[in-house]
Amino acid sequence: MQDQDFILQTRGLSVYYDTKKAVTDVDLDVARNRITAIIGPSGCGKSTLLRCFNRMNDLIPSARVEGQVLFDGLDLYGHDVDPTEIRYEIGMVFQRPNPFPKTIYDNVAFGPRINGFQGNLAELVERSLVRAALWDEVKDRLNASALSLSGGQQQRLCIARALAVEPRVILMDEPCSALDPIATLAIEELMRELSEDYSIVIVTHNMQQAARVSHYTAFLMVEEARVGFLVEFGESRQIFTNPEDERTEAYITGRFG
Amino acid sequence: MVRADFDRSLEELEAELIGLGEMVEKAIVKSMDALARRDLALAYEVVAEDDQIDEKRFELEEKCINLIATQQPLAVDLRTLLAVLHIAVELERMGDYAEGIGKICMIIGEDESVETPQQLPQMARMGVAMLQRSLKSLMDRDTDLADEVWDSDDEVDALYDAVCHQIFLDMGQNPKTIEAATHFLWVAHDLERIADRATNIAERVIFVVTGRIGRYKPPRELN
Numbered sequence: 001m002q003d004q005d006f007i008l009q010t011r012g013l014s015v016y017y018d019t020k021k022a023v024t025d026v027d028l029d030v031a032r033n034r035i036t037a038i039i040g041p042s043g044c045g046k047s048t049l050l051r052c053f054n055r056m057n058d059l060i061p062s063a064r065v066e067g068q069v070l071f072d073g074l075d076l077y078g079h080d081v082d083p084t085e086i087r088y089e090i091g092m093v094f095q096r097p098n099p100f101p102k103t104i105y106d107n108v109a110f111g112p113r114i115n116g117f118q119g120n121l122a123e124l125v126e127r128s129l130v131r132a133a134l135w136d137e138v139k140d141r142l143n144a145s146a147l148s149l150s151g152g153q154q155q156r157l158c159i160a161r162a163l164a165v166e167p168r169v170i171l172m173d174e175p176c177s178a179l180d181p182i183a184t185l186a187i188e189e190l191m192r193e194l195s196e197d198y199s200i201v202i203v204t205h206n207m208q209q210a211a212r213v214s215h216y217t218a219f220l221m222v223e224e225a226r227v228g229f230l231v232e233f234g235e236s237r238q239i240f241t242n243p244e245d246e247r248t249e250a251y252i253t254g255r256f257g
Numbered sequence: 258m259v260r261a262d263f264d265r266s267l268e269e270l271e272a273e274l275i276g277l278g279e280m281v282e283k284a285i286v287k288s289m290d291a292l293a294r295r296d297l298a299l300a301y302e303v304v305a306e307d308d309q310i311d312e313k314r315f316e317l318e319e320k321c322i323n324l325i326a327t328q329q330p331l332a333v334d335l336r337t338l339l340a341v342l343h344i345a346v347e348l349e350r351m352g353d354y355a356e357g358i359g360k361i362c363m364i365i366g367e368d369e370s371v372e373t374p375q376q377l378p379q380m381a382r383m384g385v386a387m388l389q390r391s392l393k394s395l396m397d398r399d400t401d402l403a404d405e406v407w408d409s410d411d412e413v414d415a416l417y418d419a420v421c422h423q424i425f426l427d428m429g430q431n432p433k434t435i436e437a438a439t440h441f442l443w444v445a446h447d448l449e450r451i452a453d454r455a456t457n458i459a460e461r462v463i464f465v466v467t468g469r470i471g472r473y474k475p476p477r478e479l480n
Contacts, residue, residue, distance in 0.1 A: 023401070044341060132275045207329075207331060207351055208329050211331065240331050240332060240335075241331070241332060241336065241468060242332065242336070242467075242468025248332075249332050249333060252331045252332050253330070253331055253332050253333060253334050254259055255259055255260060255264075256259060
């Protein structure tokens with residue numbers, strides 16, 4: 001792959017919480033308009049790594065980042081970079097659906113309003129809900145509370161909310177772990193559709209989900225001496241049928257972790 | 258040990274596959290004995306016992322499907338289960354060739370006037386040895402041993418060509434033997450196919466160990 005196919009790249013990325021290392025020297029390339037999964041055992045630093053991509057770690061006072069995260073070549077941790085701006089370009093969907101206690105409409109309109117969006121807001125809200133595969137289910141009750149939706153619908157609402165600010169990258173931190181299997185499949189289907197226009201990075205504990213949904217997979221590990229280092233990165237079909245590293249093999253076949 | 262239960266199931270499955278291989282091996286040996294001795298009762302046994310081989314194959318298939326559905330295997334586990342599925346089919350088909358030889362024995366009957374071509378027992382011995390070697394290479398995950406399965410395949414092919422040539426010559430010289438000779442052609446064909454299927458099993462062993470898919474030819478040493 002050529003360099004320009006990557007939307008996000010980390011170079012020698014390490015993250016510390018106080019003096020404790022959580023991610024060690026990671027070089028990772030995230031392909032544009034593809035889904036990249038990050039897998040690994042608990043405590044291997046995958047969520048920390050994910051949060052580096054839109055500087056969410058800035059919100060944790062003890063967190064310190066070393067190395068580079070390049071977003072289309074721009075150093076995300078450069079002096080003149082405004083993390084808030086970055087989060088419009090690189091949105092995030094969390095483990096538990098976290099809609100605001102507002103109407104469905106207001107949830108999706110929230111980001112654009114803050115941004116001072118000047119266009120047709122109703123149209124933008126509709127487009128975002130359509131893209132998040134939720135429109136048909138909510139179009140007749142846009143003024144109902146977001147909290148009246150089911151868990152799966154709430155998660156799709158959060159995706160619509162992220163899409164409304166027209167990001168280029170969507171980060172997902174275990175987006176289905178609080179959802180039932182059907183809602184999970186709906187989100188996965190949605191991810192595949194969205195990957196035509198967005199680059200997606202997903203952290204998941206669910207190996208089958210990573211195998212089903214992602215184009216590329218990164219396996220992070222934790223050892224006594226080292227935390228959060230990249231063991232193997234490659235095409236998902238390769239990683240899940242014939243990984244190169246025996247530690248990857250042991251993890252994905254459930255022999256450790 | 259994580260997944261001890263699954264590991265045990267995989268071990269049992271492979272042991273059963275080897276068991277199926279032994280059933281097939283016996284069927285081949287028995288069919289050739291029946292042919293050598295013109296023993297109709299023995300030939301009938303081979304034909305009758307093929308049902309057990311077929312059943313075992315479906316039993317293995319069902320177990321594989323169960324494990325795939327319930328354990329969601331990945332990587333080497335997935336490759337192993339897919340290989341067992343394929344190899345079970347190969348073995349079942351080898352059993353069919355032994356059954357075919359049994360049926361030919363029954364057609365030839367007790368007539369010893371036409372001699373069995375001398376290459377046939379040798380082809381059978383080599384085929385059986387290839388089968389054993391291919392299954393041993395699976396058990397030991399030994400790709401070098403799997404490669405060796407192909408060594409004999411060329412010899413079996415050469416024997417097949419030789420036996421066909423001889424049979425055609427005999428047919429020309431003595432047209433009365435044409436019917437019996439045609440039957441021996443079928444036996445030779447069945448034996449040649451048995452050897453081929455042993456190489457298919459070896460190909461699956463390469464797949465289990467390396468993940469490589471597709472037609473495989475082992476690297477030959479230059480000499």
